[in-house]
Amino acid sequence: MPEKRVYLNRDRVLRAAVALADEIGIDALSMRRLAQELGVVPMALYKHVQNKEELLDGMVEVIIGEIDAPVVDAEWKTVVRERVLSARRALQRHPWARSVLETRTRQTPAVLDYMDSFTGMFLDGGLSVDLTHHVMHAIGGRMWGFTQELFDDSAARKAAPPMPPEAQAAMMRQMGDSYPNILAVAMASAHDEGTAVGHGCDDQFEFEFALDVMLDGFERLHERGWSSRRAAV
Amino acid sequence: MPEKRVYLNRDRVLRAAVALADEIGIDALSMRRLAQELGVVPMALYKHVQNKEELLDGMVEVIIGEIDAPVVDAEWKTVVRERVLSARRALQRHPWARSVLETRTRQTPAVLDYMDSFTGMFLDGGLSVDLTHHVMHAIGGRMWGFTQELFDDSAARKAAPPMPPEAQAAMMRQMGDSYPNILAVAMASAHDEGTAVGHGCDDQFEFEFALDVMLDGFERLHERGWSSRRAAV
DNA sequence: GTTTGAGGTGTACGGCGTACACCTGCGGAT
DNA sequence: ATCCGCAGGTGTACGCCGTACACCTCAAAC
Numbered sequence: 001m002p003e004k005r006v007y008l009n010r011d012r013v014l015r016a017a018v019a020l021a022d023e024i025g026i027d028a029l030s031m032r033r034l035a036q037e038l039g040v041v042p043m044a045l046y047k048h049v050q051n052k053e054e055l056l057d058g059m060v061e062v063i064i065g066e067i068d069a070p071v072v073d074a075e076w077k078t079v080v081r082e083r084v085l086s087a088r089r090a091l092q093r094h095p096w097a098r099s100v101l102e103t104r105t106r107q108t109p110a111v112l113d114y115m116d117s118f119t120g121m122f123l124d125g126g127l128s129v130d131l132t133h134h135v136m137h138a139i140g141g142r143m144w145g146f147t148q149e150l151f152d153d154s155a156a157r158k159a160a161p162p163m164p165p166e167a168q169a170a171m172m173r174q175m176g177d178s179y180p181n182i183l184a185v186a187m188a189s190a191h192d193e194g195t196a197v198g199h200g201c202d203d204q205f206e207f208e209f210a211l212d213v214m215l216d217g218f219e220r221l222h223e224r225g226w227s228s229r230r231a232a233v
Numbered sequence: 234m235p236e237k238r239v240y241l242n243r244d245r246v247l248r249a250a251v252a253l254a255d256e257i258g259i260d261a262l263s264m265r266r267l268a269q270e271l272g273v274v275p276m277a278l279y280k281h282v283q284n285k286e287e288l289l290d291g292m293v294e295v296i297i298g299e300i301d302a303p304v305v306d307a308e309w310k311t312v313v314r315e316r317v318l319s320a321r322r323a324l325q326r327h328p329w330a331r332s333v334l335e336t337r338t339r340q341t342p343a344v345l346d347y348m349d350s351f352t353g354m355f356l357d358g359g360l361s362v363d364l365t366h367h368v369m370h371a372i373g374g375r376m377w378g379f380t381q382e383l384f385d386d387s388a389a390r391k392a393a394p395p396m397p398p399e400a401q402a403a404m405m406r407q408m409g410d411s412y413p414n415i416l417a418v419a420m421a422s423a424h425d426e427g428t429a430v431g432h433g434c435d436d437q438f439e440f441e442f443a444l445d446v447m448l449d450g451f452e453r454l455h456e457r458g459w460s461s462r463r464a465a466v
Numbered sequence: 467g468t469t470t471g472a473g474g475t476g477t478a479c480g481g482c483g484t485a486c487a488c489c490t491g492c493g494g495a496t
Numbered sequence: 497a498t499c500c501g502c503a504g505g506t507g508t509a510c511g512c513c514g515t516a517c518a519c520c521t522c523a524a525a526c
């Protein structure tokens with residue numbers, strides 16, 4: 001008796017891709033090689049992902065899924081710290097992940113979910129919306145291992161045609177349902193412009209903010225004679 | 234009269250590659266396209282660079298060459314700040330540069346020169362070798378726009394066969410001539426192992442160091458009621 | 467039992483990096 | 497003046513890549 005035919009699906013494709021990239025490296029991961037791994041002809045994959053870009057997007061989603069949920073009942077610093085370290089662990093399990101993440105500009109729901117949850121950790125900790133905004137920018141580099149313009153919508157706006165106001169409002173409402181924290185921050189940073197969706201951020205300001213946080217921190221450690229030997233500050 | 238034939242050379246190839254990448258994007262930059270731009274057959278390029286990897290390495294060198302020298306006669310924080318901002322400007326002029334830099338693991342002389350000079354800014358500012366070490370790790374992400382394990386030689390050591398002691402000593406001597414600051418830091422961090430060249434770094438420690446500098450900084454700003462409106466701390 | 471459409475197939479195209487054999491013409495030695 | 501070596505440019509070819517497009521298959525819905 002022939003066993004029942006097992007169909008591929010998007011999830012199996014993505015998981016196989018992640019596993020294969022772990023094994024042979026991201027450069028060697030081709031549609032053809034992945035298809036072979038799945039015992040299928042290359043073009044079969046295109047029934048489950050539109051193209052290789054979308055495959056990579058999906059792989060990122062898998063990695064994000066491996067990041068632990070925030071711990072509860074702890075000071076915000078602890079919550080954030082643990083979360084970042086968990087993200088780091090996930091990225092370390094898949095050495096290729098950082099460089100792939102780097103090249104993704106599409107903000108998939110998984111990414112937005114994560115960002116929203118992350119934003120919430122600061123807001124729940126009592127930080128102001130304003131500070132949270134800049135902090136999110138600054139910590140982006142640590143969270144992922146690199147600097148990404150998290151709230152940067154300039155690329156998206158370039159692609160999208162100007163939107164009629166009612167559509168924009170609808171989008172906002174839907175965004176508010178799914179990503180309330182992001183919305184709160186985005187709204188607040190939109191103060192000085194007419195549009196509701198924000199005007200993008202002042203990258204230079206955000207960069208200097210993060211830089212100065214670090215430099216000031218270094219200076220304090222220097223003044224205190226910090227040493228890694230006995231790293232009790 | 235036919236004008237004198239103009240030969241290609243490595244430098245012209247690299248500059249053309251940078252200009253072309255600026256124009257058409259890094260993804261569209263192929264050996265074939267670059268050759269076409271230079272009015273030459275693709276394989277001609279291989280007389281000047283070994284392969285595409287080396288081309289990319291060379292392009293990075295060009296970008297590094299665009300970073301300003303450190304300002305003189307200023308507090309170390311100012312010196313570092315200006316230098317980082319200059320690096321950022323260079324990377325921004327070539328939007329593809331960050332992702333290329335990200336994928337380079339080879340430490341070319343240009344990269345080492347820059348790192349050495351950078352290390353010197355902290356040491357000259359009076360920071361301890363120990364603190365400088367960790368600070369270099371931490372600021373790596375800001376300097377380039379992403380986190381790179383700057384002093385990480387694990388990849389290099391994996392590739393290189395175990396070296397006879399005298400060769401190692403020779404390398405150290407040569408390194409000391411060219412990169413005295415790097416050497417000082419590397420030596421100091423090698424305390425707890427027999428080898429002279431260091432044992433690589435504790436990535437986890439470095440990561441947490443940088444993370445905690447930022448989190449502590451955020452906390453201070455929060456306590457002080459910092460706001461981006463009037464950003465006088 | 468027929469229809470239908472999701473899922474898998476086969477072929478083909480244009481692009482990529484680059485190995486390898488070859489040609490060309492300039493600089494220096496004779 | 498001639499020759500030679502060789503750095504620099506050429507031409508062809510190979511095996512990869514992503515993916516468009518037409519086609520087939522077969523389980524499930526009717």
